[in-house]
Amino acid sequence: MKRSNPGRRWFLVAVVLLLPLLTSPWWMPAMGRWLVVEENLEPADLILVLGGDAEVRPVVGAWAYRQGLGKKVLYSQPSDRFEPEVPFDPPERELIPAILRKAGVPEGDIVPLPGEVDGTLGEGERLCDYLKQNGGKTVLVVTTNWHTRRAGWILQKKVGDLARVQMLPAPSPGFDPAVWWRSPGGVEMVLSEYLKIIWYKIRG
Amino acid sequence: MAGRRGWIRLLLPTLFVAVLLALSAKSWLGLPARTIMAQPEASFSPTMAVTLGGYQSELRLKHWQGQIPDLQVIALEPPARWTQEAGLRPTTRKMTDYLLEKRGLDPNTVPRIVMTNPNGWHPLRALAAWLEEPAHLQDRLLILVDPTRANYFLTGSFSFLPREVRSRIRFETLPIPDLAPEVWWRRRNGWKDVATGWFLGAFALFAGEGQYGERFNPLDSSGKITWAPDSPLAGATP
Numbered sequence: 001m002k003r004s005n006p007g008r009r010w011f012l013v014a015v016v017l018l019l020p021l022l023t024s025p026w027w028m029p030a031m032g033r034w035l036v037v038e039e040n041l042e043p044a045d046l047i048l049v050l051g052g053d054a055e056v057r058p059v060v061g062a063w064a065y066r067q068g069l070g071k072k073v074l075y076s077q078p079s080d081r082f083e084p085e086v087p088f089d090p091p092e093r094e095l096i097p098a099i100l101r102k103a104g105v106p107e108g109d110i111v112p113l114p115g116e117v118d119g120t121l122g123e124g125e126r127l128c129d130y131l132k133q134n135g136g137k138t139v140l141v142v143t144t145n146w147h148t149r150r151a152g153w154i155l156q157k158k159v160g161d162l163a164r165v166q167m168l169p170a171p172s173p174g175f176d177p178a179v180w181w182r183s184p185g186g187v188e189m190v191l192s193e194y195l196k197i198i199w200y201k202i203r204g
Numbered sequence: 205m206a207g208r209r210g211w212i213r214l215l216l217p218t219l220f221v222a223v224l225l226a227l228s229a230k231s232w233l234g235l236p237a238r239t240i241m242a243q244p245e246a247s248f249s250p251t252m253a254v255t256l257g258g259y260q261s262e263l264r265l266k267h268w269q270g271q272i273p274d275l276q277v278i279a280l281e282p283p284a285r286w287t288q289e290a291g292l293r294p295t296t297r298k299m300t301d302y303l304l305e306k307r308g309l310d311p312n313t314v315p316r317i318v319m320t321n322p323n324g325w326h327p328l329r330a331l332a333a334w335l336e337e338p339a340h341l342q343d344r345l346l347i348l349v350d351p352t353r354a355n356y357f358l359t360g361s362f363s364f365l366p367r368e369v370r371s372r373i374r375f376e377t378l379p380i381p382d383l384a385p386e387v388w389w390r391r392r393n394g395w396k397d398v399a400t401g402w403f404l405g406a407f408a409l410f411a412g413e414g415q416y417g418e419r420f421n422p423l424d425s426s427g428k429i430t431w432a433p434d435s436p437l438a439g440a441t442p
Binding site: 085088 | 285286287290292293294298299302303324352356392395396399400403404407408411413414415416417418419420422429431432433
């Protein structure tokens with residue numbers, strides 16, 4: 001009868017426990033960087049600024065417009081659920097075009113995506129409707145860096161063969177992909193985004 | 205043969221434990237959500253209350269004012285964002301006044317603590333400094349906080365507040381529908397919030413307050429938006 005060596009068993013347990021710790025300098029930055037999709041930017045027919053983080057995303061969308069990376073800037077209109085608590089604080093559907101105008105995008109090139117949306121899935125559906133009615137073969141999508149992976153999947157899946165979706169990550173002061181674990185905001189975003197990705201992959 | 209009998213002998217207790225677990229599922233399923241909740245002990249009677257923002261803070265403040273009519277509400281004001289500096293959004297003072305009025309308070313009678321930094325444990329530091337002022341040495345403060353941040357702030361209060369000040373502070377978490385113990389595990393936001401609450405608590409325990417980046421401000425000195433991304437995006441040309 002062959003008996004296993006307890007010393008060897010404990011050594012294996014220690015290796016299994018220590019391995020993630022020892023390799024963390026590799027996999028922790030990789031986890032953060034994987035969320036951020038950075039592509040070689042090519043001029044697109046349209047720039048789409050996704051809802052949320054309205055103080056940053058439209059500024060990045062306007063920069064892309066000024067660089068000639070798109071002819072029009074679309075923006076999504078979050079539903080009433082996202083209305084600010086203070087009624088005279090402008091909601092995103094007013095704040096985003098105001099920022100775009102201030103950042104140099106002409107009024108005529110700022111286009112709201114028709115219909116209210118509740119999240120990235122809804123934004124994909126609205127974009128699909130828009131492309132069917134108005135055309136456009138390439139869309140440069142602006143969203144916060146940690147959101148680019150999931151948003152890219154969702155939007156490309158919704159749009160299908162109608163257009164090619166490129167991602168343009170906007171910075172997030174609380175999230176540095178290379179050292180996200182050093183800030184509570186970074187931990188919160190990575191955790192939340194991976195959970196949403198798992199949820200999206202399971203539930204669709 | 206002996207091995208098979210051993211498995212059969214194990215089967216009954218395993219089944220017994222499984223049935224017990226299934227019968228008590230209602231209570232233990234709610235446990236993870238309860239671990240990120242905080243409530244002051246019944247004997248704690250606050251003289252002041254502050255909300256660190258979040259859903260349903262208004263309702264909880266009303267509840268406490270119903271219990272303690274003399275409760276003094278204080279307001280924490282974060283520094284202005286760039287959209288406020290650019291005149292695209294109302295000032296913090298104007299919005300705070302509105303929220304206080306909405307809660308049935310006279311904005312002129314509510315003390316304000318203007319924060320220079322709203323990140324990390326700075327709100328807690330500002331509140332502790334307030335409680336250490338001679339006029340407030342007898343006050344007891346209730347802090348209404350989002351459950352995802354409760355363990356983070358609680359750990360902060362243990363790590364740097366003097367014992368005397370800490371003894372006069374209690375946290376109460378706001379009731380979030382997605383985090384109710386009976387439903388959190390059926391909702392995506394429930395999972396997200398429980399995980400965030402745990403991780404932020406663990407973060408504070410092992411890493412402390414943590415780092416935070418500077419607020420995004422695309423305005424140049426003349427008030428125009430001239431922001432451009434750092435490399436490598438800046439190098440990307442059409």
